[in-house]
Amino acid sequence: MGIVQRQGIRNTLISYVGLAIGFANTILIMPRLLSPAQIGLTGAVLVPLATIAAQVSSFGLASTGMRYFPFFRNQGRNHAGFFPLLLGPPVVGFLLVALLLWAGKPLVLQWYAKGDDAALLSSHYLVAIGLAGCILMGSLQDAYLRSLFHTSFSSFSQEILLRLMLVGAAVAYSQHYLSFHGFVLAYAGAYAVVALLLAGYLAAIGELHLRPTRASLRIKPLGEMLGFGAFMLLSNISGTILLNIDTMLVGTKLSLAAAGIYLIATNISTALVLPFRALYKTAFSLIAEYWKEGDMAKMADFYRRSTRINTLLGCYLALGIGLNLDFIYGLIHRPEYAVGTTAVLLLLAGRLVDGITGVNGIIVATSPRFRFDLIFNISLAAAVVGLNWVLIPRLQLAGAALAYCIALVSINAVRTWFVWRNYGLQPFDGSIARILAVAAVAGTLAWLMPTLSNAWLTLLLRGGVLTLVYGAGVLLTRTAPELMPIIAGIRARIAKK
Template sequence: MGIVQRQGLRNTLISYAGLVIGFVNTTVVLPRLLTPAQIGLTGVLVSLATIGAQLASVGFASTGMRYFPYFRGQGRNHAGFLPLLLGLPMLGFVVVAGLLWLGKPLVLHWYAKDAALLGPHYLVAIGLAACILLYSLQDAFLKALYHTAFSSFVQEVLLRLLIVAAAAAYGLGALSFEGFVLAYLGAYALVALMLSLYLMAIREFNLRPTRAALRVKPLRELLAYGGFVLLSNISGTVLLTIDNLMVGSKLSLAAAGIYIIATNISTALTMPFRALYKTAFPLIAEYWKEGNMARLADFYQRTTRLNTLLGSYLAIGIALNLDFIYGIINRPAYTAGTTAVLLLLAGRLFDGIAGVNGIIVATSPRYRFDLIFNFTLAAATVALNWLLIPRYGLAGAAVAYCLALTGINLARTWFVWRAYGMQPFDARIPRILAVAGVAAAVVWFLPSLPNLWLNLLWRGGVLTLVYGAGILLTRTAPELEQLWAKVLRLKK
């Protein structure tokens, strides 16, 4: 766990810095400066771009991390790995950009209620798709090289600062809304550029193709894996984008804006998971290459326990302080997303507790089996949103998301257990959840204070005390016990 701990600590610190900036961005700056419809517009543009980038990548981001261990150190510049990683996705982007351009009338028909707002900015989605594709491929290469901290910084911190700056400029009248949308695009472009400059700085940015790359692993094998990953990743892309897209289409861009704020609030729960997964993917690929099943099984259980420990604490903290969060927003329209936040928290918590099952399946010799689960899930997610959004609005979208996450994690956990005899749960998991339940009940019955900030400190302090004490007393987290022992030694 040495590499994971070092990189994970850096990524966690960066991720939480980004969380603070993102929280200010989504709960103070953007809701105060932009209307819900304008926030919904940016969300729809990013969702369209994300789907486009995913299709253009032909699964090569995951392919790069899966196969780089075979290229590492093979001749000059890892046998020309980077141009191989970037080349085919760039060709794919040309096709996707053409489809997005030709599909504009159809998309505007879907969003007929808000076509006047979406239409003038539609082509920005193509530019965003190019930026997302470039930085996702470079990010995958950096993960494979175990250089994850800078990539985390530019995506989690720099990107959000740039968006905040653009929104502030719009609020001050220095930019029109059209200028803000272009600055939004520019922020994504700068992230892609910064990753390229970083690769140059560490002398890993070499775009000269070599025939040696095709001798390390046949192109047919890379394309076959990439194709399966692309189809498998459809479910992940659908989970991230389809609710925003369908809320905007079925209801309105304003409703999509409210839902995006609810999604962003619940995203705080995922920060420790995402920080860990950045390093977990290449490490798990190495375990498969070495055939070290014992270390893989131990890693599986330890990450699940850690995610349960942190995730339960954060989920309770967010859920019991929604009054504070919406009070800071200070716009009653956004409170319509309260129920959606709670449902999204439940789904994201289960996703974290299930551990790294998705990465294990994606990097395993039986990765093809994951295609069936994911493809079925993608179809089910669309169907659930189609049925539930018209009936239950924002809550319907959140229920669809929660059911989808639960379904895919149950399927993957079962598959890993049946195929490889590994499961992520031990006796500590129910004890952690029991402690979390007690802590939540204690905080729930606390009297509220009249001041929002004092109430936050009051509830957060009691939650930390009760939850931390319960975890130590039940001996469910060895890592926390070691940290507590160090604190006691320092006091002496």
Template sequence: MGIVQRQGIRNTLISYVGLAIGFANTILVLPRLLSPAQIGLTASVLLPLATIGAQVASFGFANMGIRYFPFFRNQGRNHAGFFPLLLGPPLLGFVVVALALLLGKPLLLQWYAKGDAALLAPHYLAAIALAGCIMLGSLQDAYLRSLYHTSFSSFCQEVLLRLMLVGAAVAYSQGVISFHGFVLAYVGAYAVVAVLLAIYLAAIGELHLRPTRAALRIKPLREMLGFGGFVLLSNISGTVLLNIDSLMVGTKVSLAAAGIYLIATNVSTALVLPFRALYKTAFSLIAEYWKEDNMAKMADFYCRSTRINTLLGCYLALGIGLNLNFIYGLIHRPEYAVGTTAVLLLLAGRLFDGITGVNGIIVATSPRYRFDLVFNISLAAAVVVLNWLLIPRLQLAGAALAYCIALVSINTVRTWFVWRNYGMQPFDGSTPRILAVAAVAGLAAWVLPETGNAFLTLLMRGGVLTVLYATGILLTGTAPEAVAAWASLRTRGRQR
């Protein structure tokens, strides 16, 4: 757990700096400088479309790289030419995806209302360029994770990228660039991240671009392509899960509604940041456990990571949910408050996702990774159907409810699968105790009356929640990590 704790803490700090920037961008900058339709176009249509394109083009090679890199590590000065092997097939795949997006442009535009299609058409090529930037960034990020160099990549994606997007929005609002220029700057920000990751790889001596035949002798290309193909099909469900709601809100309601839904999605994003920080290092670590056949360490990590996620997740979910009036009040545009119900549903699904731990990573890196394919394809189909049925009836809340149902379903199945096949499950007695403490603290904060001042209400509810939650966790001893951290703080305080 030492590597995970060091990298996880560093990545969590970076993630929360990025969260502050992202919060300002989402709540204070974009809604005031761009119309809901413009926000919907860039972040709810172009970005999801590009993300799906990048996923298909990469052919699962980001996950393949993490899964197979332990076999190439230290095989010569360039890891037996692993990096060129990681990049080659995805670059060919991107050419195919770009052609498909070009040919499919007329069909895609037909899905949108006339006015929305007119807004989307001039910027359609930007989605293709954005897909290429995202693909290169994800492949290099996977390579860096395999090398246990995750902090710089986290900084680029969580902090620098958001700063560049804020700068582009401000430049547009000041008339320095047109809206088309803003879209180009939006794509350029992702391109800068990809370039910086390449420079960082060169700086640490790991940018090996010369292909070698040795790479094909260590592991057969057919085996790696087969794994990548299965991962692609599995990951498509995850990509659909993350993006289909925004796309379908745009097509079934409007681009403006998609922009409002994006704000709701971003408000709930704070909950998943500690999970993401942990998962960045966990993927490589679990791959090593499989290579070493060390099931005892894997089971211990599975349980401990779930306990930590439950501890942090409950507190953050309550903190966000109890103070939505304050958060939406910062926007000063009442139309965005329509997404309040959607935020609560998104928080519920993401909390369940965090509580069930790293089951998806265990399955994806296990010898039985193929079994995950059936679950994921079924999930992807269910998500599309649920959105198709619920969005026309419940609008934004329907999209959020579909997302919540999908997360609960896939994590329930994956948790059962890991327990059934490997005898590991992530829960111990601490999980229900943490949930009980969270319920009591959350209820006590919720029943407090509104003060008439949103900021004062935030301080009052946040303070009560924090004191009761922390006290309950420490008194019940449900989280040894929290007790140890508190003891360390007390010791340092006495020494001073």
């Protein structure tokens, strides 16, 4: 896989260090230092609201940049003024969106009218506007770095440094160095630091080209790029709705406290998707290159390999998390959060299917038929809103998770069929069935292990059985050919000794 393997390995290592920090932040720090309502405010209202605002402001140009950058690459030392072209329209868009957010404050507060929720949100509402600007600049620069195949520093900044700063803000609040409002400002400020660091990194590698040029308008017609951006905007917004509407609707239909509990459940399940995200950081630009070159053989090979790798990692992680939820929630020492156990299992199921189906969404989004991805996403986003609207009042947190699970399974089923029907590409072979069979056996044996008096011993017992059986099964069924050269090398070294 070449560059994808090198960057993917680095990004995976960074992601797992970030996972450890995020786990400590999510399980050991935030729930102990903040009330569920305060967690709901920051993570389930301010961040989703700012993320949606950033998406609208960007006008889809982050995805547009990755789609069209191959045509600008090496066109002069500044890539024909590509970076200023990428930044210009979103900056104007942000000014308009910020004005709309400011004017729409009374309407947003009406959604959170239960108890003290509206008052808590009102006193921190304007932070969402600044946070949206920071997320916007970070996402645009991250897209540019992905196009340049410089993903490691961006991953480090977002997966590790950002989380460390959030941990530091929470500790400072707990030690009374910051008021809660100061903590919220520091929370947003961490995103601003990441955006500034990415700009500094671009300058350090000689790619911070801010002077606009007319040449940028001659490489590809601006109307074509903006048209693609408009479609990607709607697609991205629908994707953002899929990621955030459940937490937001839990907050509006139940309470900010319930949203905080649900957010913790979401964060626990997030461990599953980190290796997928590490791969996708490079996959988008690489698949765009394959489309440009018309190399369907390489794309088919990448599709199969990425699906197999995601299935291997995803099954192991999903089982590891699901089998040890009692241990994970026990670390929080606050029983009210354990209400989210069922939600975690449903979220894991949906995210596992999302990973197993591979990079179908990226293939559709970068293909000549990218408009169909918009149709899929908008239809699905509308269905998710409807499902949440119906299921949350009836099933509470589990209803939100079930709606999310149905959404991911549905969109991936449709996208996988679409890619196979139109391009003859499908990522499944016998290795996927063998991995699932091994996972079923390993998970069942680990689940049958008794619960010991000590939670740590139970964790070690179940985790050990899962790892041993799963690892042995993968090797015996030869479902991970990438590992065979490594194993052969280890055997050769042992034989020499």
